[in-house]
Every structure is written in structure tokens, then in C-alpha cells.
């Protein structure tokens with residue numbers, strides 16, 4: 234079967250005038266439809282670069298990324314991107330933010346309302362639908378960003394450290410919520426994180442990258458069943474996986 238996303242020998246070299254810097258070297262990776270993968274690795278190992286290439290925000294120097302077998306050549310509404318900065322429009326309410334992409338796509342008002350109601354409820358912001366972003370906490374803003382990304386019905390969600398700015402408790406709550414949403418509205422998710430626990434809890438496979446040059450180091454399958462639960466976080470299996478990911482990131486030579 235054709236993978237949903239396929240990185241085929243993808244390299245990215247930045248021309249810095251006197252020198253050239255290889256941010257990503259020969260990344261090859263297939264991601265199946267509906268899979269939830271997380272990407273971890275030391276700072277500067279090319280995680281965001283790889284995601285930006287998949288999102289069509291920048292092109293590779295060589296190799297290619299395909300989605301459903303078709304080469305990515307630019308951004309597409311099929312691929313929703315969520316960054317650490319919430320990137321909400323501050324002058325629009327939660328509902329208007331969630332409906333923004335639908336409006337651009339020409340959906341009629343009643344349809345926009347139906348879709349925004351659904352996703353605002355899924356992320357637990359129904360009581361804040363008419364609020365402006367400045368009145369929301371960081372976690373609520375990020376929930377709004379997730380609802381907005383889902384609303385335009387992308388087949389793929391590319392998430393670059395979306396919970397990086399949040400406190401630990403909010404983070405855990407959003408992880409649960411994101412997985413609940415993913416099980417209802419199955420999309421292919423690629424999620425970058427620096428948090429090893431988060432990487433293991435969310436993913437069916439953890440992609441570990443290494444730096445200088447940025448490259449794929451190891452793929453660690455997470456054979457814990459979904460739905461993932463609080464008990465699983467405390468299980469010996471989870472601890473063993475966390476240790477394996479940790480060692481692969483911080484002591485790659487030994488792994």
C-alpha cells in the first residue's frame with residue numbers, strides 16, 4: 234500500500250555563503266495512513282526542517298516527500314500545521330478563529346457553524362466560543378489552534394512542539410485530549426517534541442533523530458494499545474520505552 238507520507242532520501246543543505254550546512258541528510262521514512270508518530274532528537278537535528286519540507290513550507294535540496302504517492306511541492310490545506318506559538322488571530326473570537334479556514338474555503342455560514350460547534354466542543358471550549366484569545370490560558374489557546382487545524386479537515390496534522398510552552402499538568406491533559414480526538418477523527422499525525430514521556434505516550438512509533446548532520450537515528454515502536462491510559466504511564470513497559478528513547482536521544486553512540 235502507498236504510504237500516507239513518504240520521505241525518500243531527503244536532504245537539506247543551507248548555503249551560508251562561505252560554508253554549507255547539512256541540516257538533514259538522506260532521511261527516508263514511510264508513515265502509514267492514520268498513524269500517530271512522534272519525532273524526538275537533540276536541538277538542531279533537523280526535526281523542524283523535515284516537518285517544514287513535509288508541509289511544503291520549504292523544499293528539499295535533494296530527495297522528495299510524497300503524500301499519497303504525489304510529490305509535495307508547496308503548502309496544502311490537506312496538511313494542517315500547528316506550531317508552539319498559538320498563532321491565533323487576536324482580534325477574532327475562538328469561533329471566528331476556528332471558522333477562519335472554512336470561510337476562506339468558501340463554506341456557507343450554517344456549515345461553518347456546524348463544523349466549529351463540533352470541534353469547539355471536542356476541545357472543550359464551548360463556553361469560550363465567543364471569547365477573544367487574550368482572555369484564554371495557554372492551554373486553551375492551543376486547544377483553539379487544534380480545533381482550527383481540524384476544522385478544515387486536513388488528512389495530515391504536522392505538529393511542531395505544540396505543547397512546548399505549557400505547564401506539565403496542562404500538557405498531560407492536552408495529550409489525553411489530542412489522543413481522544415485522534416481516535417474519533419482519525420488523521421495521520423506527525424508530532425515533534427522534546428519531552429520523552431510525551432513522545433512515548435502519544436505515538437505508535439517514536440522517530441529518534443541525531444544531529445550533525447541531522448539524520449534518522451532509530452525507530453522505536455511503542456506496542457502499548459490505544460486508548461492510552463494514566464495507568465500505562467506508570468507501567469514498567471512505559472518506563473522501559475521511556476528509558477530506551479532517552480538513551481537513544483542522549484547517548485546515541487550506545488544505542
Ligand SMILES: Nc1ncnc2c1ncn2[C@@H]1O[C@H](COP(=O)(O)OP(=O)(O)OP(=O)(O)O)[C@@H](O)[C@H]1O
Nearest residue numbers: 247254256274275276277278279280281282283447
Ligand atoms: N534557514 C536556515 N538557514 C541556515 N541554517 C538553518 C536554517 N534553518 C535551520 N537551520 C539550521 O539547520 C539545523 C536544523 O534546524 P531545525 O530547526 O530543523 O532543528 P530542530 O531539530 O527542529 O531543532 P530544535 O529542537 O532546536 O527546534 C540547525 O542547526 C539550524 O541552525
